[in-house]
């Protein structure tokens with residue numbers, strides 16, 4: 001299987017190369033040359049199977065022969081035995097035809113563990129095979145960094161540098177990043193916003209000499225392997241609800257469009273998904289784009305669901321590319337407009353194709369708070385603010401199929417918002433109870449590109465050894 005860039009100006013890569021590259025050199029995102037299809041009886045046979053078995057069946061066709069089946073199986077099993085629930089991603093019913101898919105039973109209590117645990121093992125495997133080291137760099141508004149640090153800590157081939165906005169992540173999120181005690185983990189608080197942190201990471205990747213010297217590797221949601229790993233739980237949950245015999249719809253709290261795009265891939269592979277429903281907080285670029293056809297950036301609003309506080313939704317580029325019939329030149333033109341003027345108009349045929357599969361709703365802060373209280377009072381299920389955004393949008397959506405709202409984080413991660421909504425703070429799961437007593441270690445850096453790069457270069461073991469001063 002080869003992977004092509006959405007911008008059409010980088011050579012196709014094999015799976016392992018795609019894994020290590022993250023972003024394509026031409027600035028595009030990688031997609032497989034084609035989507036392998038699973039037969040209806042193969043999908044039907046997923047019912048009742050362990051999560052790891054379904055994962056292998058869904059993921060293997062995208063890897064081709066690049067990883068031995070035994071090794072892949074081993075990595076998948078090791079990734080998912082870190083979860084606190086034997087089903088990995090269980091379903092909870094909260095209304096007649098409405099279900100929550102609980103994706104937060106991993107170590108850092110957000111759905112990002114599901115992809116990151118596997119991604120770390122795949123990357124370590126690829127680097128060992130090449131006898132290489134790499135430097136993982138990433139920006140986070142909280143969840144990605146915690147999941148990456150938890151997944152990569154202690155691995156021999158990689159050093160991890162995570163930039164987060166100083167004072168703008170939750171207490172639990174910060175402690176998860178700063179208390180591992182691992183030598184290969186570096187948590188960096190930037191005196192700036194998430195967008196500043198993200199811009200610093202992008203600039204490092206665009207600095208070709210640095211990228212090569214440090215063997216930079218990105219693990220944010222544009223990494224293809226993360227999307228691939230997320231495709232699995234669409235299958236496991238849909239078969240519980242009667243797929244492939246019966247179609248199912250999904251409602252996904254969305255920021256960078258990675259998680260919901262994984263659902264779109266599952267559909268391309270043959271899973272009968274009826275509607276894919278995008279739900280956002282007041283950072284509503286996607287609902288505006290679907291409603292008006294105009295994809296236009298405006299400022300970031302801070303909300304109680306910070307992992308969805310984004311300006312541009314990076315993975316939307318992948319859907320756009322597909323909706324343009326894989327016309328890379330047309331996509332490049334739109335991306336150039338986005339850079340120059342902060343927006344573009346989605347060509348009408350592409351917009352029609354997107355609307356044929358997706359709906360989108362923005363959910364206000366008040367509605368999110370009310371939804372947390374309402375769902376808890378009616379069902380006993382306590383949604384975190386991101387999950388509540390999804391549930392609220394799901395209630396507005398009109399579908400005749402069973403509807404699964406993705407539960408993307410554990411309420412304990414966002415205690416202040418939960419207490420505001422319900423009057424009581426959520427209980428911390430046992431795994432987090434000791435977190436507040438561990439010593440924290442992190443570095444505060446100014447929002448200054450050269451200082452950030454100097455810090456990373458001085459500590460990354462992949463860096464070419466410097467000549468000793470004479």
Ligand SMILES: *Cc1c(COP(=O)(O)O)cnc(C)c1O
Pocket residue numbers: 110111112143144221253254255256257258259260307308386387408409
């Ligand atoms: C990252 C995250 C999201 C958004 O996921 P995308 O793939 O960026 O759309 C939603 N909820 C939580 C809790 C997250 O951590």
